Amino acid sequence: MDLQNDNGALEKIRAAQNPDGGWPYHKGGSWTEPTVYALLAHHAGQAAAPRASEALAWLRAAQRPDGGWPPRRSIDQSTWVTALVALLPPETIGEERYARGIEWLLGQSGMESTRAFRLREFLRKGEVREGPDESGWAWFPGTAAWVTPTCLGILALKKCYWRQPSTRLRERIEAAQAFLLSRRCADGGWNHGSARALGYNSAFYPETTGQALLALSGIDPALLRDSFDLARGFFRECRPPGGAAWLRLGLLAHQQLPAGAPTFSMPSRTLTDTAVTYLAQRAEQGYNVFAD
């Protein structure tokens, strides 16, 4: 990897590493999410992080007894960031730890798709939900499913499925993809959660639209035509770098990224934006950490 052509992203990421081995979002203590993105960026760049062993030790120490990961080590709750850790190559965090993380993910779903909640809704409103089984992931256990954690859950399980295909994994991925399709906004994109609230349409967000397109790779493109048009049209507007990078990754997953699509020059203000922008850049160069 030619580090001269990465806009200094890896150097910037390396400089932000904390003495404890983890990374902060901006400044301050280490969090799981930026730590994983920093490692993914090095993986995409095919470059060894100078203090990778310390970063992996930080992550290993953060894993909770239930197999999941907390947002940071001082928080005693496994959350959505478990899906992020499961995007790392299993051998880096250890096969056994990886397997426990996947099991934690498989055991989680948004509260609205649980039997208890469905029964309660039936008793309260007489509502019986029809259609395909939909089940996404929540940001925090005990709450509803949302777009971002669902996308990352799908991406993590897909990587696992490519290594060891199983009906259980496939069904869970399909249920989560059905959830995403059901949450698509009228404009063709994805908001952070609901497509409508109190009868009003929600507007799309670039980052969640990109994430959803990435997580829906392999879906019949005819189902996503409006989404492609929306995402491509958005490149004409200047927006924060993280959203633009996710849009690029999403369109790239469906071979819909227009040739010569403009890159964004807005500064990345968090390490996660820096890393995701770099991941998108590397994906366009053929090194996509989200693909098989």
Added chain:
Amino acid sequence: MKSCMKRRDFLLGSLGALGLAGCARPPAIRRRSLVSIVRAPEYSQEVYGTMRRVLAEHKLQVRGRRVVLKPNLVEFEPASTINTNPILVHAALEAFRSLGAEVAIAEGPGHRRGTLDLADAAGYFRVIPDFENIFTDLNLDEVSRVRLPHPVSRLDSLYLPNTVLGCDLLVSMPKMKTHHWVGATLSMKNLFGLVPGGVYGWPKNVLHWAGISESIVDLHSLFPRPFAIVDGIVGMDGNGPIQGRPKPVGVIVSGHDPVAVDATCCRIMEIEPSRIDYLTLAAGLDRLEAKNIQQIGEKLEGVATPFDLILELRSLRRVSA
């Protein structure tokens, strides 16, 4: 590290309990809460002088104290009235500094992850010098767990940002807006922005599942004596807090008692405060009555203007202003 964290949790929980105990002690004679309504027809240089007068009227003693201004940042819509206007926040910053306070600005948006990008789009970088160095993204701040001694919601504890837990005075600076779930979003609902997205996600859905109104009351119980400055220069009506329309009102509403401030704002919006669940849960009907609020400045009748309410909220309309 772990034992240290537990000790800190315990201490913070105990502090919260002590604060609540102090709050819950029935005063011999309940003093009426002071709420000021001042006219501010537009976001202009005049707001700076107005803000100094507001703080003087409320006799704030903040010399040497750490003050955190908490505006409401929601969406990337520079031309809309979704976010607290940066001129008002800058005016408050200057006014508190002139009183000798050490002032910071902090916010943790509920939907958008790029807080600094959001603040940039909302004009904060342009209006407030050195903004990035005095701003803390509460979604990504260092956190401590705080126990709720007497929770009204289903929560028993919350992780909260140390920037806010460690300050001497929290200043809630919301936009005066309708809210499609709870009726109105004002200084108490603005406290949702204290809950760290880095822990709970975007949105902070844990608060919704625990009961929105109940969670507002629980957060209020942890910060019972903040100062509130409501941006009512141009509010938002209709399908707030995001998809509503600009509603010029031309006022700044302030006070030490968020319940009294929010009840007064409701009256300005021609919403009946006793029909806002979180207000009645936090204070009971008696404390919401106009006679129990010492209002100074502009008369309510002179500034009240009906905020358009979506169909689901029409029952909140105040019958007699």
